[in-house]
Amino acid sequence: MNTIKHCEWCGSGTSNFIYRFIFEPEYTLFLKSRMINIHDRQRQCVYLEDGREFEYTFLQPNDTAIYITEALPHIFCSERCVDNYLEKHSIFTGNSIHEKTAIHSLKQDGYFVPGIVEPRKVSHREDECTQCAKSFPNISKLFRAFLIKSIEEVRGNLNDGPSHGADIIQSDISQENPYGTFYHLYFNQPMTPLDKKVTFCSNECSFDFSVKNNCMVMFKDNVMKGVSAIISPVTKKINEGLSNRYVFSPQIFR
Numbered sequence: 001m002n003t004i005k006h007c008e009w010c011g012s013g014t015s016n017f018i019y020r021f022i023f024e025p026e027y028t029l030f031l032k033s034r035m036i037n038i039h040d041r042q043r044q045c046v047y048l049e050d051g052r053e054f055e056y057t058f059l060q061p062n063d064t065a066i067y068i069t070e071a072l073p074h075i076f077c078s079e080r081c082v083d084n085y086l087e088k089h090s091i092f093t094g095n096s097i098h099e100k101t102a103i104h105s106l107k108q109d110g111y112f113v114p115g116i117v118e119p120r121k122v123s124h125r126e127d128e129c130t131q132c133a134k135s136f137p138n139i140s141k142l143f144r145a146f147l148i149k150s151i152e153e154v155r156g157n158l159n160d161g162p163s164h165g166a167d168i169i170q171s172d173i174s175q176e177n178p179y180g181t182f183y184h185l186y187f188n189q190p191m192t193p194l195d196k197k198v199t200f201c202s203n204e205c206s207f208d209f210s211v212k213n214n215c216m217v218m219f220k221d222n223v224m225k226g227v228s229a230i231i232s233p234v235t236k237k238i239n240e241g242l243s244n245r246y247v248f249s250p251q252i253f254r
């Protein structure tokens with residue numbers, strides 16, 4: 001029997017969850033552009049008429065090719081949620097863009113426009129989860145765990161200024177939930193990750209590990225637009241306080 005995991009997009013729990021790699025293209029090449037002189041499919045690169053050369057990671061159906069440097073595994077409950085996620089982040093770039101340029105980077109323009117690929121369609125490795133020992137598909141997701149010295153809970157509200165002294169402050173206070181709790185996390189300084197190498201199949205397992213070992217787990221998260229994210233023993237309480245449907249949602253590291 002499969003474990004139940006929750007969809008990182010809608011929060012529904014299911015044992016039929018699916019993994020998808022989410023990537024953010026470094027740049028997109030428009031293969032129909034007249035500025036491309038040669039398209040070398042074997043070496044996966046193009047040569048522009050101005051002499052520049054660009055490699056790509058894979059071809060896409062719409063006569064484009066993209067170059068990526070990383071892809072992170074995420075859990076969805078269904079194809080519908082995958083589509084909803086993509087739709088939420090898509091932007092219209094126009095059909096004639098290839099007439100003006102051969103290469104474009106939305107990332108450099110400051111947009112987060114992710115793509116998704118099924119694990120079976122790209123080469124990847126299987127990592128073993130430190131917490132549950134199950135294997136999961138991975139390409140480049142890295143985790144670091146930091147031992148927490150102490151966590152202090154302070155009641156507060158939206159008008160309270162940031163308090164000082166704690167290494168990291170998290171809270172469940174928002175416009176919708178103006179009265180809540182500030183969680184002050186303290187660490188040994190300088191903050192150094194555990195020597196033990198950790199890797200997790202899901203946010204659930206990162207959370208279970210953080211509770212069991214009194215740690216904060218840090219990683220990059222593409223459902224959260226590529227930010228550094230953290231999961232700590234107070235993650236579930238924070239999401240419940242914020243009335244988030246997905247109670248294992250990581251917090252943004254700041």
Ligand SMILES: [Zn+2]
Binds near residue numbers: 008010011012
């Ligand atoms: Zn879902």
Ligand SMILES: [Zn+2]
Binds near residue numbers: 132134202
């Ligand atoms: Zn696991």
